[in-house]
C-alpha cells in the first residue's frame with residue numbers, strides 16, 4: 108500500500124548523488140522518498156552535525172565572537188561543523204585549535220540539540236573540554252572569529268549578542284559539567300559491516316546515577 112506521507116522535497120536534491128539520474132519517488136519505511144530508479148539509492152534526508160566546546164579556566168569560560176554572517180558579532184562557544192571523516196569529539200578539538208590556537212582534550216559530551224532547518228536537520232553536540240596547552244597561546248584566527256575572551260558566567264549578559272544555546276549551556280551546565288563519557292574504541296561494540304569506525308558516548312554508569320537499576324542482576 109503506497110504511503111501518502113511524502114518526505115519533504117529538497118530543492119537541492121533533484122538528481123542522484125551517486126549516478127546522476129533524475130530522482131523519482133519510492134516508498135520506504137512508510138514514506139515516499141526521493142529515490143534513484145537507476146542505482147536504487149534512497150535519499151533519507153540531509154543532515155549536518157555541529158559541535159561546540161565548553162572550556163572553563165579559573166571560573167571563566169572561553170567565548171569567541173563570530174566574524175561572519177550568519178550571526179556576525181555574536182559571541183558563542185567555540186565550534187563548527189564535523190567533517191565527513193571525523194568523530195564529533197575530534198572535530199571540536201580541531202575547531203578550537205583552528206579558531207583560537209588553544210590545545211584542548213575532550214572530556215565528556217554535555218548536551219545534544221537537534222534542530223530542524225528549512226533544508227536540513229542539524230545535530231549540535233556540546234563537549235566539555237580541558238585545556239592542555241598554555242592559555243597564553245590564545246589567538247583569535249581573525250577569519251572565522253574576530254575575538255576570543257575568558258568570561259565569568261555573570262559577565263555573559265554584558266557582552267551583548269550571545270548565542271542562545273551557548274548561553275543556555277553556560278547558565279545550566281557550566282557549574283556542574285558531568286555528561287556522557289567518551290567511550291574508547293577498545294570498549295565499544297564492534298562496528299557493523301557498513302561502519303568504517305564509530306564514536307560512542309554513554310551516560311556514566313555510577314551507582315548513584317540511577318536509584319533503581321533498569322535490570323535486576325542476579326545476586
Ligand SMILES: [Zn+2]
Nearest residue numbers: 123126143146
Ligand atoms: Zn543513482
